[in-house]
Amino acid sequence: MHSTLCLFAKKHITQHLRRGLLGGIRAKYLYPIKEPKLVLPSPPKPLKNKKEKKTVPWKIQMTYKQSLKGLYGGKHIQFGNKISEFGNKSRRTWKPNVQKVKLFSEALNERITIKSTPAALKYIDRKGGLDKYMLSMKDNELGKKMYDLKYKIKSKLVDPDRERRGLAKLGVTMNGGESEISVSHVEH
Structure with missing residues (x-):
């Protein structure tokens, strides 16, 4: 037996053979033909939610x-x-x-x-x-x-006087451009 045919010697008895290379009678190699496997249909995939594209308010461009x-x-x-x-x-x-x-x-x-x-x-x-x-x-x-x-x-x-209101919350008052800090003393 040919060296490559030895690999398939046991299988070629039960399987159909396909001729290699030129496919004629004088073919050099014999290859086993694989039978198609029975495949069960897979269960249907769950529907994917369409992803909404994230939109941003500013400009996006691909060039420059x-x-x-x-x-x-x-x-x-x-x-x-x-x-x-x-x-x-x-x-x-x-x-x-x-x-x-x-x-x-x-x-x-x-x-x-x-x-x-x-x-x-x-x-x-x-x-x-x-x-x-x-x-x-x-x-x-x-x-x-x-x-x-x-x-x-x-x-x-x-909101132009946002800073002034922020300072007022801290106890700072603005008088003609000068700032005064009023601190209330807490007696125990």
């Missing part, structure tokens, strides 16, 4: 994610061709002119460093300052960082 971290005024990366003297074309990109700018927020009373484009700075000037510009923007036009800044500004503008 850098623009989510600053005020870009609608500017984004652009694509086109570089054409040589001889007419050869190769792909190239134009990126927006991004600058780090310190802008003053009247509501927060501090200077904030923001990445911005000249187009966005132009819109900020037209609106009359960073605070007014941020409040005029829709939530889905801003990235996470600028969304947070917008609501920090909004919370200060809605």
Whole structure:
């Protein structure tokens, strides 16, 4: 018997044989044919609840994610061709002119460093300052960082004397810019 046939010598008596390689009578190897197994149908799977996509109020985008971290005024990366003297074309990109700018927020009373484009700075000037510009923007036009800044500004503008009331609870009174701390003595 052939060496590979020895492996199947016991099985080939009871099983059908399939001829290997060319499948003719002079085939070099004989392989046993596996009978298909009977498979019972599996029980039906329980229906899965459709997962609702988590929606966030700020902007999410797949391309040019850098623009989510600053005020870009609608500017984004652009694509086109570089054409040589001889007419050869190769792909190239134009990126927006991004600058780090310190802008003053009247509501927060501090200077904030923001990445911005000249187009966005132009819109900020037209609106009359960073605070007014941020409040005029829709939530889905801003990235996470600028969304947070917008609501920090909004919370200060809605309740401007929040700090004074917080100090009043502690026993601090404000008189013409000067603070007096009234401490009540507790006698035992």
